[in-house]
Amino acid sequence: MSTDTVKTKKTTLRTADKEEFEVDEAIAMEFGTVKSFLLENPESEDPIPLPNVSSKCLSTIIEYFTSHLAFRGSSSEEDEAKAYHEQFVKAQDNESIKELIMAANYLDIKDMLDMLTQAAADRLKNKSVEYARRFFGVENDFSPEEEAALREEHKWAFEGVDPDED
Amino acid sequence: MSEYLPVEVMVEILRRLPVESVVKCRSVCKRWNSLITNPSFISTHLQTSLSKPHNQLLLLRYSKNDKESLFLHFDNDDCDEFKQLHFPLAFNNYFPFFQVVGSCNGLVCLHHYPDLLDSIFWNPSIQKYIELPKPSISCYNLVFGFGFDSRTNDHKLLKVALEGKTSIKAYLFSLNENSWKRVTASFPQYAMETQSWTTGASQIATFVNGAFHWVGYQGEQGFRYRCMILGFDISTEQFFVLSLPESLIGCFPLQLLIMKYEESSIAVVKTDWEDDEQDYLWVMKKYGVVGSWAKVLPLADHSDQSGFERSPTVLGFRKNGEVLLEVIGPELASYDLNHQQVKHLGIRSKYEFTSVHSYVESLVLLDKGVDAGCVSYANHANDDSSGSDAS
Numbered sequence: 001m002s003t004d005t006v007k008t009k010k011t012t013l014r015t016a017d018k019e020e021f022e023v024d025e026a027i028a029m030e031f032g033t034v035k036s037f038l039l040e041n042p043e044s045e046d047p048i049p050l051p052n053v054s055s056k057c058l059s060t061i062i063e064y065f066t067s068h069l070a071f072r073g074s075s076s077e078e079d080e081a082k083a084y085h086e087q088f089v090k091a092q093d094n095e096s097i098k099e100l101i102m103a104a105n106y107l108d109i110k111d112m113l114d115m116l117t118q119a120a121a122d123r124l125k126n127k128s129v130e131y132a133r134r135f136f137g138v139e140n141d142f143s144p145e146e147e148a149a150l151r152e153e154h155k156w157a158f159e160g161v162d163p164d165e166d
Numbered sequence: 167m168s169e170y171l172p173v174e175v176m177v178e179i180l181r182r183l184p185v186e187s188v189v190k191c192r193s194v195c196k197r198w199n200s201l202i203t204n205p206s207f208i209s210t211h212l213q214t215s216l217s218k219p220h221n222q223l224l225l226l227r228y229s230k231n232d233k234e235s236l237f238l239h240f241d242n243d244d245c246d247e248f249k250q251l252h253f254p255l256a257f258n259n260y261f262p263f264f265q266v267v268g269s270c271n272g273l274v275c276l277h278h279y280p281d282l283l284d285s286i287f288w289n290p291s292i293q294k295y296i297e298l299p300k301p302s303i304s305c306y307n308l309v310f311g312f313g314f315d316s317r318t319n320d321h322k323l324l325k326v327a328l329e330g331k332t333s334i335k336a337y338l339f340s341l342n343e344n345s346w347k348r349v350t351a352s353f354p355q356y357a358m359e360t361q362s363w364t365t366g367a368s369q370i371a372t373f374v375n376g377a378f379h380w381v382g383y384q385g386e387q388g389f390r391y392r393c394m395i396l397g398f399d400i401s402t403e404q405f406f407v408l409s410l411p412e413s414l415i416g417c418f419p420l421q422l423l424i425m426k427y428e429e430s431s432i433a434v435v436k437t438d439w440e441d442d443e444q445d446y447l448w449v450m451k452k453y454g455v456v457g458s459w460a461k462v463l464p465l466a467d468h469s470d471q472s473g474f475e476r477s478p479t480v481l482g483f484r485k486n487g488e489v490l491l492e493v494i495g496p497e498l499a500s501y502d503l504n505h506q507q508v509k510h511l512g513i514r515s516k517y518e519f520t521s522v523h524s525y526v527e528s529l530v531l532l533d534k535g536v537d538a539g540c541v542s543y544a545n546h547a548n549d550d551s552s553g554s555d556a557s
Contacts, residue, residue, distance in 0.1 A: 098171070105175050113178065121182035129193045136171060138195050150193045153537060156293055157189045 012047035019055035032108025225525040228515035254538035268312030272528025275312035294535025301346040311371030311378035356382040411459040482522040
C-alpha cells in the first residue's frame with residue numbers, strides 16, 4: 001500500500017445504478033470481495049463493478065469507513081470508536097440496516113456485518129412477530145391453525161412484547 | 167425490497183437473539199421455523215451464547231418467602247436475580263424431593279428421590295423437558311452425573327451403581343440415542359458412599375473437563391478409609407482415579423465434596439463435622455497433577471476470617487474465581503481469595519442454599535422436548551428398546 005501521503009492510490013467502484021465512486025485503496029481493501037479482485041488483478045485500472053450494491057448503500061459504507069479508519073491506530077480508539085458505531089447504527093432506519101447487511105455480506109466486510117447483524121438483533125429483540133415480518137419483508141405462509149399451534153406451544157414467550165414503533 | 171436474506175445472514179442475526187426472541191421467531195414463516203429448529207442452528211446459537219460473559223448465569227436453589235425454588239441469577243458483581251424458575255408442572259408432586267444432578271448447555275438434569283430411577287432433562291428457558299426412560303437397574307445405591315460429550319454433541323446421564331460392597335457398574339443414557347447402555351469398561355474394586363445418611367440425597371458426580379468425578383474409597387466401611395477421586399471419561403467411557411490431597415485421604419467419604427474449579431479443573435471441600443463445621447477447600451491448580459493440590463480455605467492465618475461469625479459453607483466457584491459461600495442468615499456471600507475480601511450479595515434464604523450450578527440460556531431440546539406445562543406422558547421403555555421420541 002502506498003505510504004505517500006500526498007498522492008494515495010485510489011480505486012474506482014461502480015454500483016448497480018451505474019454510479020462511480022473513487023475511494024482510497026485503504027478503504028477498498030476493507031471489502032473482502034474487492035480486496036480479492038485487486039490482489040488477482042493488481043494492474044487493472046478499470047472500475048470494479050458491484051452489481052449488488054446501490055449508490056446510496058456504498059456512499060454510506062464509504063462514509064462509515066472514512067471515520068472508522070481514522071479511529072484505528074489512534075490511542076482513544078475504544079471509547080470513541082464505540083460511540084461512533086452506536087451513533088452510526090442508530091441513524092439508520094430498518095430498511096437501510098437491511099440493505100447495508102446485504103451489501104456488507106456481498107462485499108464480505110466481516111466487522112461491519114457483525115456490527116449490523118447485532119444491530120438488527122437488538123432491534124428485533126422483544127418485538128412482535130409482525131414487526132419481524134415487516135422488517136425482513138417476509139410473508140406469513142403458516143395457516144391460521146399452524147400459527148395458533150406455535151403460539152400456544154410457546155405461550156410464555158409472547159407475554160410482555162414491546163409495542164411496535166413503526 | 168422483497169428478496170430474502172440469504173440463510174447465512176439470517177443465522178448471523180438469529181444467533182445473536184436471546185432465547186425468548188428466537189422462539190417467537192419460529193412463527194414468522196416456515197423457512198424461519200425450519201432454520202431455528204435445525205440442530206445445527208441450536209448448536210450455533212449455544213456457541214454464541216457461551217462466548218458472551220454476560221450470559222453466564224448461576225442456577226441457585228434456595229427458599230424465598232418460605233417457599234423453596236430454583237432461581238437464575240446473573241454471575242455479575244451483585245449477583246442480581248434474573249428470574250425465578252417454574253418447576254415443570256408434571257413433576258410438581260415430586261417437589262421438593264428432587265436433586266439437581268447438573269447443568270450443562272442450558273439443560274438441567276433433575277432426579278426425583280427416593281425413586282432414584284426417575285430423571286428428566288429440562289430446559290427451563292424454553293420450558294421443555296424430556297422424561298428419561300427408566301434403565302433396567304435393580305440396585306438403588308447410585309451416584310449420578312450429568313454431562314456433555316463434545317465429541318458426539320450429546321448430553322448424557324451417568325448412573326454408577328454399587329452392587330454388593332465393591333462392585334461398580336456404570337450405565338450411561340444418551341440424549342441423541344434416547345437410550346441407556348451398560349458401560350463395558352471394568353473398574354478396580356472400590357467402594358463408594360452413595361447416599362447422605364441424613365437426607366437420603368444421592369452423591370452427585372461433578373462433570374469437569376470431559377469427565378465425571380466423585381469420591382470413592384478403599385478399606386472397611388466405618389473403619390480406616392482410604393479415599394480417592396473416582397473418574398469416568400464421558401467420551402472414552404473409561405474409569406480412572408485421581409489422588410486427593412494427603413490430609414484428606416483418611417476422611418469419612420461423605421465429608422468430601424468435589425466441585426468444578428475454573429474452566430477445567432476440580433476442587434474438593436471437606437466439611438469437618440467436629441471442628442464447628444469448618445469447611446476446608448483445596449483446589450487442583452493443574453488438573454491431574456497431584457502435586458498441584460493447594461489449600462485455599464481456611465486461610466493459614468485464621469484472623470482473616472473475621473468476616474465470618476461461624477465457618478461458612480463452601481457452595482462453589484463463580485466465573486471470576488471467587489468462592490460462593492453460605493454465611494449466617496443464611497445468606498449468600500462471595501469471597502475473593504486473592505484479596506481475602508468477603509462481599510455479602512444480599513441474597514437471603516429461609517433455609518439453606520442447597521445447590522449452585524453455572525447456567526446459560528440455550529435452545530437445546532427445542533426440537534425434542536415436551537412442554538413443561540403439559541401433563542407428562544408415561545415413557546417406561548427399558549434400556550434395550552429404542553424408546554419413543556418425546557416430541
